[in-house]
Amino acid sequence: MVNLSSFLIAGLALQAQAIVFNVSVGRNGLSFEPNEIRAAKDDIIEFRFWPKNHSVVAGRFNEPCVPAQAGGFYSGFFPTPADTINPQVFRVRINNSDPIVFYCSQNNGQHCKNGMYGIINPTQNGVTTLSGYGALARQAGNATSPAGGPFGGQIAANPNTSVPPSSSTTSSAAASSSTSSRTGSVTAVTTPSPTRGTSTSAGGNTTATANTAPNMGAPFVGLAVAGAAALFLV
Secondary structure (H helix, E strand, C coil), rough: CCCHHHHEEEEEHHHHHEEEEEEEECCCCEECCCCCCCCCCCCCCCCCCCCCECCCEEECEEEEECCCCCCEECCCCEECCCCCCCCEEECCCCCCCCEEECCCCCCCCCCCCCCCEEEEECCCCCCCHHCCCCCHHHHCCCCCCCCCECCEEEEEECCCCCCCCCCCCCCCCCCCCEEEECCCCCEECCCCCCCCCCCCCCCCCCCCCCCEECCCCCCCCCCCHHHHCCCCCC
16 A cells, blocks of 8 residues: 655655755856856755846856856846845756856946856766856857846845855956855755746757746846846946
């Protein structure tokens, strides 16, 4: 006889193993920290935004600083005053182990071209790597923001808005690379399963997709035009 309780307990145990990876956006110059992450299915990438005004966009490996054609995610812009951290975060659930590249689409200072990019689950064979994407990004022009507002993730309240006294809130130089694995300093999380999202950008192919969950209050209500929010606090 099948023990349904055992299946339920096993399912809850697997769900509880999901991990949240905290990624600082622009905390120490034009960088994501960490900028290389190894995540498993159902893990959450939580982007935390620092001054001045950054975004996170899922991209295409062979076309740097350009949004993924299908699926993907886009946070919108998070204007953040100096010496603070934004009171909201952008969370993306990982639904497979495929590589995903991401970048900041702020063009005041050409953030993507100047080092503000990262990768989730780089390939073991060395084809889809952070250094490979960076080599292409350095040759890119202006970055592209997807049309419309945020999608492919969840905007939520920042669980930690304290700013360490020694923190740097400038965005004038690229920081060194950093890596986060599932054995690193991360937080376990249990979250409900969100629904699938799509991108409105056109052209090219994407190597991975992300899920979408309902937004919990976007940082700007009038975010219908992606470029408009980029004009604040640049």
